[in-house]
Amino acid sequence: MTLHWWHITASYALVLGTFGALAVGAALRHRAAKRLLATLDPRGERA
Amino acid sequence: MDGRLTAGTGATDATRPGARSLHRFANPGRFLRATGRLMPFLWAAAVLVLGFGLVWGLVLSPADWQQGETVRIMYVHVPMAWLAMGGYTGLAVLSVMSLIWRHPLADLTARELSPVGAAATALCLATGSLWGKPMWGTWWVWDARLTSVLVLFFLWLGHAALVRAFDDAERGARAGAILALVGIVNVPIVKFSVDWWNTLHQPASVTRLNAPGMHVDILYPLLVCALGFSLLFGAVVLARTRAAVMERRVRALQLARARREDAVA
Numbered sequence: 001m002t003l004h005w006w007h008i009t010a011s012y013a014l015v016l017g018t019f020g021a022l023a024v025g026a027a028l029r030h031r032a033a034k035r036l037l038a039t040l041d042p043r044g045e046r047a
Numbered sequence: 048m049d050g051r052l053t054a055g056t057g058a059t060d061a062t063r064p065g066a067r068s069l070h071r072f073a074n075p076g077r078f079l080r081a082t083g084r085l086m087p088f089l090w091a092a093a094v095l096v097l098g099f100g101l102v103w104g105l106v107l108s109p110a111d112w113q114q115g116e117t118v119r120i121m122y123v124h125v126p127m128a129w130l131a132m133g134g135y136t137g138l139a140v141l142s143v144m145s146l147i148w149r150h151p152l153a154d155l156t157a158r159e160l161s162p163v164g165a166a167a168t169a170l171c172l173a174t175g176s177l178w179g180k181p182m183w184g185t186w187w188v189w190d191a192r193l194t195s196v197l198v199l200f201f202l203w204l205g206h207a208a209l210v211r212a213f214d215d216a217e218r219g220a221r222a223g224a225i226l227a228l229v230g231i232v233n234v235p236i237v238k239f240s241v242d243w244w245n246t247l248h249q250p251a252s253v254t255r256l257n258a259p260g261m262h263v264d265i266l267y268p269l270l271v272c273a274l275g276f277s278l279l280f281g282a283v284v285l286a287r288t289r290a291a292v293m294e295r296r297v298r299a300l301q302l303a304r305a306r307r308e309d310a311v312a
Contacts, residue, residue: 004117004181011174012105015123018166019279023090026286033293040300 075292078152082289089282097275103268111265120178122269126276127171131199132234134164134280138206139231142224152288154220155295157227158210159287163280165203172196183247191240192248199237202230 001009104122111118138160144153175193176186187193206223213219241250252260261269 002116004115007117007177007181008105008119011120011123011177012101014173014177015127015170018170019276019283022163022166022283023279023286026283026290029290030286030293033290033297036297037293037300040297040304 079289079292082285093275093278093282096278100268100271100275104272108268109264114182117181120174122272124174124178125269126273127167129273130276130280131168131171132237135234138227142227145220145224155291156288159291160284161203161207163284165207168200168203188247190246190248191244192246195233195237195240198233
């Protein structure tokens with residue numbers, strides 16, 4: 001792999017990795033909050 | 048629904064059509080139901096469009112006659128730059144909604160937007176460095192474009208930190224909104240820095256109105272990637288806002304339960 005392709009790979013990995021982490025983080029936060037809400041208020045399950 | 052009186056008219060904010068539609072989604076349940084239906088489509092559209100755009104950009108589009116294969120960094124760098132500036136403009140609009148209409152969802156969305164905007168701006172700077180090293184022979188120069196984007200990154204970080212720095216969330220939101228509105232002056236500076244000053248960074252090529260700046264074989268995959276990243280950015284911000292709405296409801300319920308237990312004890 002040439003140096004140029006290393007730079008391209010690093011760029012794509014950085015962007016996709018960061019956005020992937022943000023998406024997974026948001027999904028985990030959402031799931032945790034939904035589970036807590038369902039425990040505290042069963043009506044929250046409908047949301 | 049907010050029914051604050053509008054001075055002098057006797058009408059309420061809630062009776063105005065614009066304010067009415069604006070405050071429809073101030074109801075957390077309504078917001079969660081509406082966005083809950085939208086989210087699967089938004090995630091699917093983001094993955095499909097981005098997947099198609101990245102394959103087009105990485106595999107199918109031609110190499111540049113001058114830059115060679117390195118031009119492919121553009122398909123991630125330019126969308127990050129557009130999201131950094133467009134997202135900040137969105138933050139300013141949310142700040143206006145927050146300061147004028149005191150819309151609770153505008154505060155919450157702004158709070159959840161700024162870390163994602165900071166990430167997009169950091170990625171713009173990082174991918175720009177990775178592109179700059181083989182093309183310019185340097186990772187970084189203090190030219191007007193790069194420096195103004197760095198300032199934009201600090202504005203995003205400042206907003207994210209400021210809204211979380213107060214015990215009273217409303218005061219934090221107001222301070223953040225003021226910072227966002229002061230900082231919006233930097234967005235046209237970023238955009239026009241390449242025209243106003245001599246910079247190592249190239250001038251605008253996609254948004255140049257008088258003549259096409261690049262061949263369609265490169266322009267089209269760039270536009271598809273930009274659309275895909277915009278959908279992903281929107282999906283992440285909306286998912287974070289939904290989580291924040293639920294977390295706020297959880298805190299309110301936990302507080303109510305603790306008060307009930309205190310009263311019983």
